[in-house]
Amino acid sequence: MALFALKADRAEVRAASEWLERTAHQFDVPANKALVLDQCLDEILMNIVMHGGSSASQTPVELSLAINATGLNKEVAVTVSDSGIPFNCVEAPSKARASSLEEAEPGGLGLAIIKGLSSRLAYEFRGGRNFLTFAIQI
Amino acid sequence: MPIDFKDNNNLRLITIDGRLDSAGSDAISTKFSAMSSGAKPAVVVDLSRVSFLSSIGIRLIIQNAKALQGKGGKMTLFIGGNEQVGTTLESTGISSLVPMFSDLVLAEQAALA
Numbered sequence: 001m002a003l004f005a006l007k008a009d010r011a012e013v014r015a016a017s018e019w020l021e022r023t024a025h026q027f028d029v030p031a032n033k034a035l036v037l038d039q040c041l042d043e044i045l046m047n048i049v050m051h052g053g054s055s056a057s058q059t060p061v062e063l064s065l066a067i068n069a070t071g072l073n074k075e076v077a078v079t080v081s082d083s084g085i086p087f088n089c090v091e092a093p094s095k096a097r098a099s100s101l102e103e104a105e106p107g108g109l110g111l112a113i114i115k116g117l118s119s120r121l122a123y124e125f126r127g128g129r130n131f132l133t134f135a136i137q138i
Numbered sequence: 139m140p141i142d143f144k145d146n147n148n149l150r151l152i153t154i155d156g157r158l159d160s161a162g163s164d165a166i167s168t169k170f171s172a173m174s175s176g177a178k179p180a181v182v183v184d185l186s187r188v189s190f191l192s193s194i195g196i197r198l199i200i201q202n203a204k205a206l207q208g209k210g211g212k213m214t215l216f217i218g219g220n221e222q223v224g225t226t227l228e229s230t231g232i233s234s235l236v237p238m239f240s241d242l243v244l245a246e247q248a249a250l251a
Contacts, residue, residue, distance in 0.1 A: 010160055017159070035190070035222055042159055042192050097231040101207055106197035109230045113193055116229030 002026070005060040006045075008052055008082060013045045016063060020078070023065050029076050033138050036117050037078055040134045043110035044080050044089075052084025059083040059129075068135070075120065077135035086130060089114065090123045141166045143173045149246055150178035155187045158195030167198060174202040176209040180249035182242070186218030191226045203236045214238070216245040 002023040006012040017038050024034035041063075048056050062081040067074065094112050098104035115121065120135040140155040152173050156162055174181050183199065185191065203213040215238040217224045224240075227233040239245035 013159065014161060032222070038190065039192070039222075039226060042190075046160055046192070046194065098235060101200075101204055101235045104200050104204065104232075104235050106200045107193075109193035109196055109232070112230045113226060117225070 001064055001066045004063040006063070008045075008048050008056040008061050008084065010046075010049050013042060013049070016041060016045055016061075019063070020065070024076070027065065027067055027076065029067075029138055033076065033136055036136050037076065037134075040114050040118055040136075041078060041080070043114050044132060044134070047087070047089070047110055048080070048082045048084050051087070052082060056082055056084030067138075073137065075135040075137050077120070077133055079131060079133040081129050081131050083129050086125045088123045088125070089132060090121045141169050141173070145178060148178055149180040149182065149250055150174070151182050151184060151246075153184040153187070157190040158188050158198075159190055159192045160194045162190075163192070163194045163198050170198060171202055171205070174206050174213065176206060176211055179206075179209075179211040180246075181206055181211060181213045182216050182245045182249050183213060184216045184218075184242075185223050186216060186220050188220065188223050191223045193230070196227070196230060196232055199236060200232065212249050212251070214245045214249040216240075216242050218242070 004019045006016050020038055020041055064079045066077050068077055089111055095108040118134040119137050122133040124131050143150050143152045206213050213236055215236055227238055237248050
């Protein structure tokens, strides 16, 4: 397992992406899968930065990466833990898709990306912190 | 985060290169809006060299596509062989609102239609 911590700050999101790229490489995660992880992580971190509230910045956001293998199945799982406003994105409804460009609203797409790209999502709120795990098959 | 454009008659091809995360989107936001503001009614945005497309980058595309449509113009997206960007656009349903093409000629024809 690999660990990383960052401030809930827009300026640090790229550092998290760079850690993820290095760590995925160390764990022999294929580059195209690492890109998918990067995509999900970026959305989750930006959600924390933009919507986590003031409590999100009171403690570091903690990341962990692990490879889980059961039988023939192998996945890479990333867990993001923060002290922001409790938010269960697993149960949060995805934004309804607009039927025309006129009615399309620019925001709210992050959740669709996370749910669309990950093969597994798990959430719990524990000890005052959100724990969101997303995983993809490798 | 490079962004540039090339005009050909009524069509403008805007090329974006690099990472369209929040920092990348901030870096090109003003220029992108100016380039797709309606100087040419048909705009193709070349995303084939975008290495990463976040929802913030997609937000930028939607905002500018809507603004252009409001002025009677049309925007299409060219992704070439960029599977990652294509998958991201499809996962959000945006590809059905701002047409997406792997072939540049088809993207241009659709923008001019």
